Amino acid sequence: MRDGSLEHLKREGRIVVVGASLAGLRAAETMREKGFAGSLTMIGDEPYEPYDRPPLSKQVLLGNAVADHTALPRRRAIDADWRLGVPATGLDMAARRVRLGNGDEVEYDRLLIATGVRARPWPNAEEGALQGVFVLRTRDDGEGLQRALAAGPRRVLVIGAGFTGSEIASACRERGLDVTVAERGEAPLVGALGGVIGEVAAGMHRENGVDLRTGVMVTSLESDPSGRVRAAHLSDGSTVEAEVVVVSLGAQRNTEWLAGSGLGAGPRGIACDAGCRAFDVRGIVTDDIYVAGDVARSPHALFGYQFLSLEHWGNAVAQADTAAHNMLSESTDRRPHLWVPAFWSSQFGVNIKSVGVPPMGTEIMITQGSLAERRFAAVYGYQGRMIAAVTFDNCRWLPFYEQQIESTAPFPPPFSTVDRRSDGIKPLPADFPDPSVPTHGPTITLSGYSPADRKMTFTPGR
Amino acid sequence: MRLVVDLNRCQGYAQCAFLAPDVFAMHGDESLLYNPNADPEQREDVLRAVAACPVQAILLEITDEDMAKMAAPQAVAGAGSASGGAR
Numbered sequence: 001m002r003d004g005s006l007e008h009l010k011r012e013g014r015i016v017v018v019g020a021s022l023a024g025l026r027a028a029e030t031m032r033e034k035g036f037a038g039s040l041t042m043i044g045d046e047p048y049e050p051y052d053r054p055p056l057s058k059q060v061l062l063g064n065a066v067a068d069h070t071a072l073p074r075r076r077a078i079d080a081d082w083r084l085g086v087p088a089t090g091l092d093m094a095a096r097r098v099r100l101g102n103g104d105e106v107e108y109d110r111l112l113i114a115t116g117v118r119a120r121p122w123p124n125a126e127e128g129a130l131q132g133v134f135v136l137r138t139r140d141d142g143e144g145l146q147r148a149l150a151a152g153p154r155r156v157l158v159i160g161a162g163f164t165g166s167e168i169a170s171a172c173r174e175r176g177l178d179v180t181v182a183e184r185g186e187a188p189l190v191g192a193l194g195g196v197i198g199e200v201a202a203g204m205h206r207e208n209g210v211d212l213r214t215g216v217m218v219t220s221l222e223s224d225p226s227g228r229v230r231a232a233h234l235s236d237g238s239t240v241e242a243e244v245v246v247v248s249l250g251a252q253r254n255t256e257w258l259a260g261s262g263l264g265a266g267p268r269g270i271a272c273d274a275g276c277r278a279f280d281v282r283g284i285v286t287d288d289i290y291v292a293g294d295v296a297r298s299p300h301a302l303f304g305y306q307f308l309s310l311e312h313w314g315n316a317v318a319q320a321d322t323a324a325h326n327m328l329s330e331s332t333d334r335r336p337h338l339w340v341p342a343f344w345s346s347q348f349g350v351n352i353k354s355v356g357v358p359p360m361g362t363e364i365m366i367t368q369g370s371l372a373e374r375r376f377a378a379v380y381g382y383q384g385r386m387i388a389a390v391t392f393d394n395c396r397w398l399p400f401y402e403q404q405i406e407s408t409a410p411f412p413p414p415f416s417t418v419d420r421r422s423d424g425i426k427p428l429p430a431d432f433p434d435p436s437v438p439t440h441g442p443t444i445t446l447s448g449y450s451p452a453d454r455k456m457t458f459t460p461g462r
Numbered sequence: 463m464r465l466v467v468d469l470n471r472c473q474g475y476a477q478c479a480f481l482a483p484d485v486f487a488m489h490g491d492e493s494l495l496y497n498p499n500a501d502p503e504q505r506e507d508v509l510r511a512v513a514a515c516p517v518q519a520i521l522l523e524i525t526d527e528d529m530a531k532m533a534a535p536q537a538v539a540g541a542g543s544a545s546g547g548a549r
Contacts, residue, residue, distance in 0.1 A: 052466050052498055059495050064487075069499035073464035073523030314470040342470045349490030351474065375491075393492045396473045 006330060009109055013038040015327065016098055016106050017080075018088045019114030019254075020044025022052065023293030023316040027112055028078040030324035040080040041106050043098065047085035048139055054313055056142035057164050058346055061171035063150065067143035088115070091261040093280070096288065109288065110327045113258075113270060113278065114320065116294040117251035117311060122159075127221040132229040133245045136164060145246065149175055153243035156180070157232050159218050161188035162440025163345045165248030166201065170347040173208045180211040180240045182218050182232070185438030192440075193354070193390055195431025196364050197378065200371050200392065204348045213238075217439070221245060250440050251311055253295050263289065269297040269309045274336035276323035290327050292319040298337055302406065303357050303387070312343045340402055344395075350374055353395045355402040356388030359435070363427040365412050369394055377401065380430055381411030463500045463508060464523045471519040481514055482507035502528040 015031060017024045020042045028040055044050075051070045059065035083100065090099035091111075098106045119135035122128030132153075134145045149156070149172065156172045158165045161183035172179040185191060187198030188205055205212040217235040224230045231241045258265040263286070264279035265271075270291045271279040276298065278289040291298075293316040297309040318339040326334040345352045361380025369376030369392075377397045380388040386409045389401035404413070412427050465485075467478075474492035478485070485500040485508055500508055505524065512520045 054469070055498055059497070062495070064495055065497050065499070069497075071464055071499070073466055073521050075521070075523075314468070317468075344469045344472075346489060346493035346495070349493065351490060351492035353470075393490070395492055398473075 006328070009038065010034075010036050010328060011038065013109040014041070014107060015039070015110045015112070016041045016043065016108035017112045017114060018043045018098060019112075019116055019293065019295070020046070020082070020084060021050050021114065021116055021293070021316075022072065022313065023114035023116070023320040024112070025050035025072055025074075025078075025320075026317050027114065027292055027320035027324040028080060029075045030321050031328060032076060032078050034325065034328045036328055038109075040078060041083060041108075042078075042080045043083045043086065043088050043100065043106070045085070045087035045101075046138060046140075049082070049084065051139055053137070056139065057136055057167040058171065060142045060146050061149060061168060062174055063146065067139050067146060070139065087257065089257050091258055091263060093262050093286070093289070111289045112323055112327065113289065113291045113295060114293040114316075115254035115257070116316075117253050119247070120249040120252050122221070122247045122249075124220070127223075127229075128247065130221060130223045130229040130245075131227055132243055133221065133247065135247050136168065137251070145244075148244045149177060153177065155240070155242045156244045156246065157182065157218075157240050157242035158246045158248055159232075160248035160250065160439040161185070161201075161205070161212070161214075162192065162248060162250060162438070163189065163343075163347075165246070165440055166205070166347045167345060168246050168248060169205060169210050170208070170349075173210060173348070178209075178211070180213065180242065181205060182216055182234060182240070183212070183214045183439050184217050185433050185440070186214050188212070188214075189440075190431075190433055191359070191435065191438035193358050194361065194364060194380075195433070196371075196428055197390060198431075200374060204350060204374065208348045213240075248440065251294070253309075255295060269295050271307060272296050272298045274299055274301070274338070275326045275334045276319060276337055277326070290323040292316065292323040301336075301338060302340065302408070303360060306360075308341065308357065310341050312341060314342050315339060340406060342398075342402070351393050351395055352390065353398055354388065354390040355398055356380065356386075356405045358388040358390060358430075359432055360387045361430045361432070363411065364430040365427045367413060367415075368397060379404075379411065379413060381427060384411055385409065386411045386413060463502055463505060463528050464525065465496065465498055465500060465508065466521050467494060467496055468519045468521070469494065471517045473517055475516050477514040477516065478511035478520065482511040486511060502531045 050072045055070050060067045087101045089101050119137035155178045158169050158181045169179050169181045188201040190198035218232045220233045222231045253269045255265040272291040276290045277285045278291045294311045297307045299305040319337050322337040342355045360382050363381040366378045375393040377391045377394045479488050486496045489495045
């Protein structure tokens with residue numbers, strides 16, 4: 001409705017952004033770029049201005065960069081009221097107010113929630129608090145772990161071989177440290193990329209001297225009398241002595257502060273429409289609350305309108321931009337968030353990149369290069385169409401596959417002339433395990449409510 | 463100088479590693495590692511790297527603090543001063 005309210009909002013409205021990391025910052029920049037001249041409040045639970053996280057498991061652990069020097073470059077001044085080091089603790093949707101941990105309340109006309117995820121802690125809190133036990137998500141985590149690695153521990157144990165766990169193991173080996181990786185699934189990365197690629201990843205670990213143990217769980221951590229971790233006990237009865245233990249069990253979404261608010265938020269994130277508007281618990285879309293980044297889950301037309309939760313750097317950037325645009329647009333000018341999922345990981349000197357949604361794939365086909373050389377491109381198929389692609393040291397082909405995925409190209413792909421090596425002849429089962437098996441979480445979660453999904457139970461409110 | 467590389471966009475052409483080797487380095491054949499907080503003295507090299515990147519993946523911000531630290535302020539004018547770089 002063009003009643004001037006949008007102009008009023010742009011001129012003197014109040015926008016509050018909860019979550020002062022990549023998505024929050026990029027959204028704020030876009031809002032100012034679009035001429036928002038009202039008050040902008042940035043709320044972040046960490047005491048730091050927005051910083052970049054990917055270097056924390058790579059450059060920082062290798063000692064090539066310092067954890068407190070990854071502050072994100074600004075595209076423009078955002079002239080915001082920063083409330084850092086204070087978490088948001090509650091939301092009053094009717095009064096349009098965010099409550100803060102220090103008792104303050106901030107009123108908004110438009111709210112953007114970009115609270116992201118946190119590292120899943122070790123389930124036994126007492127063991128998790130032992131000296132020498134780390135998770136890796138924040139700048140402080142990165143600094144602490146870097147210092148622990150620099151001290152030259154006799155052995156590092158990494159629990160969970162997802163992307164972060166694998167990158168940590170890779171950094172340890174590069175620093176000449178002995179490292180054991182314990183993974184409940186059958187191979188590293190198996191939750192994100194399936195068994196065929198998982199086997200390649202396992203080969204990379206072993207060839208680089210990682211003591212990789214798969215199909216096992218760490219059952220307990222043991223400390224010495226001074227409260228330092230000393231060893232871990234595994235489900236196969238073995239014991240690994242380690243001075244540093246990194247718990248890398250995937251992420252949890254930061255939605256607890258919204259409990260009871262009436263917003264459609266839960267352990268899988270905050271549901272929103274393709275335009276980033278949050279749903280309330282009744283399944284009705286809100287007018288004034290938007291979501292972006294790791295904490296959001298939104299339907300994607302390319303992937304059967306499944307709700308996708310994406311823990312990807314590029315998603316945070318793209319969704320923040322769309323959310324900010326839509327917050328300041330008339331309804332007919334709004335844009336859908338139709339970013340094709342994409343991520344990268346650098347480990348053991350190999351560049352792994354992917355587009356699309358690999359865990360949706362039932363089959364995989366190596367289209368270029370070979371698994372043995374660890375330089376290849378592979379595509380994932382789902383119901384006769386190409387749904388995802390992954391490359392190992394072959395990323396220049398990825399835009400081609402992205403375009404194929406976007407145009408719902410057939411699987412197996414018809415182009416037989418790009419490469420004729422033996423791996424590429426026919427589709428293989430992609431071999432994804434039951435998502436609950438791997439220690440690490442997938443970085444893409446299909447979070448629609450499929451009838452076959454028995455993992456979630458509906459708990460009505462009080 | 464703060465910088466971030468969009469590594470989804472990066473295709474490992476290594477122009478940056480060639481032009482500003484103290485800030486950007488290839489790690490293996492295709493992976494890029496970079497210092498997200500480059501020394502202001504690297505400014506000329508980094509600006510060249512930003513301009514040369516075939517996929518325009520480097521976002522650079524030169525802060526006021528960097529400007530103050532720079533030895534030759536007259537060099538700033540031509541360089542697009544504050545936030546150079548691409549998406």
